[in-house]
Amino acid sequence: MSVGIRIVDAPVSRRDDERAHRYIIDHVKPDQQIRRRIAVTNLSDTRRRVQLYPAAAAVRKDGFTFAPGRTGNELTSWVTLEHSELVLAPDETATVWTEITVANDATGGEHYGVLWAEISPQHDPSEQVRNAARAGVRIYLSVGPGGAPRSDFHIKDLTGTRAADGVPVVTARVKNTGGRALDLTGKLTLSDGPGGLSAGPFNVKAGTIGPGHSKLAKTTLNPRLPDGEWTARLTLASGLVTRETTGRITIGTKPTPQREGNTQNAILTVGSLVSVAAALLAAYAYRRRNRFR
Structure with missing residues (x-):
């Protein structure tokens, strides 16, 4: 039992924005309306009743989070769906218009929500727990006068290591320096390695980062690297925002300062033993000379 939901087409102003083909993303003024067309597909092998509804979401330090059930927020009160329920045959797809009319006294800033398509099985009174399958389209709606807030981020602390289980890992700290949430994906390539080796590209996914927050982008590599x-x-x-950083990293472990200290101690110890042996030989030669006299 499963269901699919997707954006049919992005607005003309965002045709080149890959995120706008997956999510509802826009910047609007109070008392303004936007419309989007979504497609809902019954991916199961039987005829199903699909319920459509908006629910709240948030962007926190751990990323994009969904509110339980049908919990609402300020954004969901602005959402109207052409149909709240569909009956679909196996593999059948239906399109539905959704309208978001921002209130005149709307709170400024970015608002988050989800349009859910849910399939619930027929209720069995003998069962205390009821399972449901649902899929959603995220909503990122910025509200305020003028143009949309700037989106930007920077990357720092590019580092390589080998984890305890032997898997190489490359990490970088990413900070959202703009005014809107980001959904980050990317590529990592390695070059100029041991013996001139190169590797990659490897897929990188940092997830959702809210304004002012930072997150660790982590890429696990082949253990044979x-x-x-x-x-x-x-x-x-x-x-449409892309950033890049390049740097030298080390996979594996470097000699620790303790080891270097041990090496120096060993050199000092050998030197001390040589000095003691020289002193003993000098004393022995002195005694022999006195006996001879």
């Missing part, structure tokens, strides 16, 4: 120094190039994008 050899230890040594590599040149890493990390490219991340959210919508």
